[in-house]
Amino acid sequence: MARRLALITGASAGIGAASARIYADHGYDVAITARRGDRLEALAQEISLRFGVEAIPIVADLADPAAPAAILEAVAAHGREVDALVNNAGYGLNGTFAATDWIDQRDSLQVMLTAPTELVHRVLPGMVERKFGRIVNVASLAGLVPGSVGQTLYAGIKSYLIKFSQSLHLENLNTGVHVTALCPGFTWSEFHDVNGAREMLNASTPAWLWLGADEVAASGYEAAEANRPVCVTGAPNKAIAAFAKLIPDDWALALMAGQGGRFRKV
Structure with a gap:
């Protein structure tokens, strides 16, 4: 029997790359997607050599509404179906809602809300038919606490992913499809380097609040199982x-009112 395939978005670094390694270590072939082709190629080669599984790099930008369908077409072109999906791609924007460009906010909704929802909708029927599926939607602790300054859409998107995952979990009881919302807090990855908050966070948050990307990804895998x-x-x-x-x-x-400036540039 062919190995199962896991599709991981945002796989070029951080939790996404760690998830790809974890699924490969558990015997899955992996399809990894992100914008940075050089990173994907290097990770695919590493995974293939290290774990002896197939690793399929798929360069795509989830800000493009056509990307989810194109990614799954690329998977199908390899004669494969998605048995596990890790919706990990995401990022944070700097600034308050009124001070940011709508195009940037629109793209964040596409990448972190619309694209993962579409990917789930496209792969779920096959999972149910095959009586096996694993879906991990990478949300955030931010989705479980009140919104703060500078997280205007981010926290709302993550809260949506949590509720979405809970409903999917209930809808798919006894189908063989497992659904989990993974809610990390501060994680050592490139996330805070990209939005320019690394130095601020290092100065304002204690080390015991941080977890490694490998630990977070392992928790997500175990929770889905x-x-x-x-x-x-x-x-x-x-x-x-x-x-x-x-x-x-x-x-x-009230507790959150003064916290935004500690965690994100506004």
């Missing part, structure tokens, strides 16, 4: 998420 609808990574983040549920909304919002 166990069919847990939501996985918050790390004890401190679990405590923060629980605390946010317990206190009144106006208290929680």
Whole structure:
């Protein structure tokens, strides 16, 4: 029997690259997609040599509405179907909503909300038919706490991914398809280098709040195998998420009011 195939978006670095290695280590072939072709080619070669599986690099920009269909067409051109999907591609924008360009906000919605939703919709029927599927939507702790300054769409998108995953989890009970929203907090990756917040975060956040991308990706894999609808990574983040549920909304919002400037350029 052919090995199962995992499709990972945003796979050129961070949680995406770590997820590709973890699925390969568990015997999956992988299709990895991102914008940076050189990174993808290098990762594909590493995975093939290290784990002895097939690694298919697919260069695509999820800001293009045609990208999800094109990615799955590339997978099909290799005679493959998607057995596991990790919707990981994402990034943060700097600035308040009014101070940013609409095109940038539109693209963030396409990359982090519309594209992952479309990918799930396209691969889910086949998973149900084959009675096997794993879907990990990489959300964030930001989706479980009140929104803060400078996270105008980001937090809302991540909250959507959590609710979306919970509903999918319930709709697919007893089908063999497992759905998980992975909710990391601060993670060592290129995410904060891209939005220019690395130096600010290093100065304002303690080391014990941070997890490695490998640890986060492993938690996502394990949660999907166990069919847990939501996985918050790390004890401190679990405590923060629980605390946010317990206190009144106006208290929680007041606590967040002054935090945006610590975590993101605004």
